[in-house]
Amino acid sequence: MMTLLLHLQVHGQVSGKELARLLEISERTVQRDVEALVAAGIRVRSTRGPAGGYRLDGGYRTRLTGVGLDEAGALAFLGLAGPAQQLGLGELLEGARIKIFASLTGEARERARRTAERFHLDPVRWYTTPEPVPCLTQLAEAVWRERLARLEYVRGGSAVFREVAPMGLVLASGDWYLVAMRDGQRRTYRVSRVRSVELLDAPVVRPAGFSLEQAWAEARQELENEKTSIVVRLRASPAVMPRLRRLAPVPGQAGIPVTATEEQELTVPFDDEAWACEAILSMGAAVEVLEPASLRARVADELRAAARRYGGGP
Template structure:
């Protein structure tokens, strides 16, 4: 365990440059005191680690020095093959480089590890597209990705649900979510999210990208998704549900499934339970919940019940009931 940690310290300093003691300790999930003991052991073994004082100081390796311990464990090789997803790589125009990299990795591994790595590739397949959906058409993805890789600004014609705009953005990252590609890019100095399938035209510009200080793509995306869900579900529905109705509710969407799982519903004599679930709007909720009757009955708000009754009347008149 400690030997692995010592190796991790070397590789983190080699790939990230100067790091403070606090940052290293946090990344390794150890105390700063333990980190200092590990640094002492590495320097005693001849690893040239230097301490720099000051606000921007920390530990760093001697310039030009790097480790020679680059072999992969069997588990690490499996993870590398697991992460090499053929579909997304093909979308980005990287399917051939991916195949070449995997072949080089296989030939560099010892025989015992080679079979384990190939097993992961042959026995695990990830399909990122949801059921009953097709992947978005993304003809501009290659241009967007090229601008991102080369740190160049991007001019694009973008079509949102509101309107169509011409915009110059600073690409910061790409995200693949449920089969849909998204570009995270700065516009007016603030990160924003753009669905790649809505990019009608794109051109890489000569101007270099200006990245916001300390921008973290993964952290931005988690916060963005949470903010989107909070803004999306602006209303609620009070319902009575049978056991079958609870099962149907769980399949509506993730927000409702979470509400069902976290609720402490009160059970009535007829076996139904009362609980509150989030909905996007009265009209959207009426359309979703009407089809779950009779296993789910909406008890409130009144405006939602009225919307459902109105839909039922229209359906009755349509079908001559």
């Protein structure tokens, strides 16, 4: 009934059908709850007809909008309903959100509503779906309870076991990562590759001054700035510049003009020759390798082999 009352305070007039949907109850239960609120002296008015519904009369406002401890923990995911659902915080987040809106003045609530209508945050990359993360809630429990965990983790196609001290979970471009300490060193694990989690009785000892935000920034920078082993000079058409920029390592992205309208000669670093060959082949005739000669020959060999396969011969 309190949630029903908060919805009326936030949204004004709400139909019985919509309240039933929001509260996951029947319309008959909505009617009974409204009758109970009226009997308690709360001025709820009902209007019949297609445009009817329930509303609070006479500017009634409840002050019972305090956010609970569990709801407060979910506030970090305001605007991230999908990740909150993955962590099992969806209902708590919605409860906290409705209480925050109910506590606002009319003008502030209208500003918040207008902002929500005009700006939206979508953390998932284009043309993809979130990776399955069946162990996410267990890892979240290990992080929250500050307990050591034994992970079964798939690395290079093989399962390995690691005993780690979970420090926190990070959502980056739609993928979840665990930041943990192992043998005194910071480690990151892609949550989708965790096959099982066993919480241990031993507590986690967090390093003094540890910052999850800083730890993630350092891990990301280390990965993105890993030394590249090959520098490629190539000629590329403007149509593939955005794709080439996405495929290139971070140190080489700045030199790729995504607004180019003519063919360009570029110098692009890659992690290794195999990845450079794969990336360049994916762009077909729109990219030509000029140097080094070994990569140019490797790409040519792959193209000749593909031509033989598709040429109808044996």
